[in-house]
Amino acid sequence: SAVISQKPSRDICQRGTSLTIQCQVDSQVTMMFWYRQQPGQSLTLIATANQGSEATYESGFVIDKFPISRPNLTFSTLTVSNMSPEDSSIYLCSVERGPYEQYFGPGTRLTVT
């Protein structure tokens, strides 16, 4: 398994502002993923972040809105920019550990007012 922490655990933000979410892993991993989960819904992949390369975004998600950094093999950040109430959601990072297994962080609950 993997020990993954996220900061902040929750936040309430005003429309038009930005929030940066941090994800820290207890050991080095190649691939990190960012997901969004709206209340009562499934998980939607936002982007894949590999160290040393640009993040790869899924359809419907763009770098200007969700810039991602991956400065080393244990850390990544996701910024939600120019927020609107539609961005209210839980944001989770996950890592691939061992062959094919993904483990999730505890999530960041974001409310935009």
Place this chain on the structure above:
Amino acid sequence: QQPVQSPQAVILREGEDAVINCSSSKALYSVHWYRQKHGEAPVFLMILLKGGEQKGHDKISASFNEKKQQSSLYLTASQLSYSGTYFCGTEGLGTDKLIFGTGTRLQVFP
């Protein structure tokens, strides 16, 4: 395209069995199963790789039919701790990412 799970919800008494199905429209390399309890992160249960294998963990097992692009999760003699939402995550051929299914909410009562 998002995999479709069925049923959407299941209500069980302790000791009863359940089957959750996951169906994809794309060719798959692997299927992962996760359980998520309310307010918590999804927890990895098991992975099935291309090859039609079946896996088991305690009283939870799963099968993967790659030709039909389907997987099923079997929960036998359910326990209260099995309650939660179950998601399948599918990995397509040539990709390194998971696409999660629509989810199945399972409730086990005494």
